[in-house]
Amino acid sequence: MHDITTIGSATVDIFMKSPEFQLEKADKGVLLCQEYGGKIDIEDFFWQSGGAGTNTAVGFARMGFKTAAVVEIGKDIFGQCVYDELRKDNVDTGFVVSEVGEQTAVSTIMISSQGGRSILTHRGASGMLEARDIPWELLQNSRWIHLSNVSANTELIFQLFDNVRSSLIGMSWNPGKKELELIASGKIRPEHIPCDILMMNKEEWEILKDVQEMLLDTIEQVVITDGKKGGHVYMKHHYDYEYKAGDVQAVQETGAGDAFLVGYVSAHLLGKDIEECCQWGVKNSGSVITHMGAKTGLLHRRDFSM
Template sequence: MISGFGALNLDKIYMVDKIPGKDEEGFVIDLEMHPGGSAANTIAGLASFGVETGFIGKVGSDEEGRILLRDFEERGVETSGIVRVEGRSGVAMIFVDRDGNRAILVDPGVNDTIEIDEVNMEIVERSDIIHMTSFICKNGLESFRSQIEVAERANGVSFDPGLPYVERGLEELKPILRNTTILLPNRREIELLFNVDYREACQIAIDMGVEIVAVKLGAEGSYVTDGKNEYLVKPFSAKPVDTTGAGDAFNAGFLYAWHRGKSIEECARTGNYVASRLIERVGARSYQGIDPEMSG
């Protein structure tokens, strides 16, 4: 079983005539709503691939929360680890103009308020690995602190820190990194975190206790190492339509292959493949028809 622990956000995507500057006005052309959240997107992918999955998170008592829960339930994700409380669910307001430029405003809502005694430890104990991603931490540090404790108690941890956590600095992330099995940053994140080239940064992470580091390199593919072996894995050709969730899709492919006992090189190749197929369609959870076994 693979479970996620991260923010649950409803992405409200506004197609606009322009992204207004200060004191400017524009108008909305169309509105789409999609369940989102980095760890949640990865877990949605794994569930689509037939992996037993669960999630640890929090939603409010609003329609947004009901939509987020319903999406997981329809995918077969175990939701007993998702706390329902009074308040606002997380929302990401994404403004996209005709040229594809984006501006994003995030309202974390109740995401930042997960106390450790609200965490379903039965899910933690049953999971082979807990996949963690960042919280915004604007409404408190409870969720971040709970992740630190879960990392210490989990059977395994995969960690995609994202910029919100990278910007907190290495010292604050050390308690999680020391308990991380698989670290899944992109190149910018790992170089900012360790202030060195990504390959050297990978070795520093390995020395800290991380078992596997897979760095997402975008159009260049990915790099993966366990401290003994290293591979630069070429990307698959793709015709991008929407790159939203590409990193989360890589994580889903990588963890799927890891869960099936594949080599780290095969894991990275599967991650590349799943990401390449996802970006050819609209939506961060559009996994229908993607078969990770087709990565070769």
């Protein structure tokens, strides 16, 4: 029996940092730019497995939970990297789907000297996870399910929802952009989402502006993160709680959301109150952004006062 099963994406992240990546203001925000046709020297280079499915699996395992990951990779060198890094942190890899002829997802992350980044992603095998790939019997023997981006596969999502509703399994969900669009369009209705904790960032929350009230009336805890500004937790029928971000100098920002979620949910499962759940999330995400890679800075349970 597993404490937590994560379902979502698996990638290999390639980080490239250079002061020559220029920041320029634009109507839609800030652009990270480089000269077209030019050659740029890279100051720092690093690669590591990533994707929310594996980031959260490793994070929960370091928090002391018996964890399994359900993700899809290709039978290639990058897929082996994903396997090896999950095993290194004692994540059960028995339910990782590995397919011949598919390419493991790869993200190239360009980081400016200020720590901001732009990401180029080839989703590959990560976007091919289907309902038939899910070990439904495993889920029935898990205490908690964490769902992240599954490329808006509605068959998988609805079947998972049915399984969660028919059991005593707890669930957290950090939907990807395509899943958010399904909720916004009404294809996934708030009352059909059986999760205990729904988490996303402020920009993603804005996508759901027309259904926000229904979500707040339906889901026990809705957590909205807002980077350096902190964030809010909305408790159904109770109150909302505002938390502050930590004061740390970011090396890069990839994995911050996954790390916050791991800290928050771990504290929740250990019976902590909302304030302490947020503190664990802030501490975990603050550690991650001071290291290269989405997993390097993930903390262990011993790093938190109990």
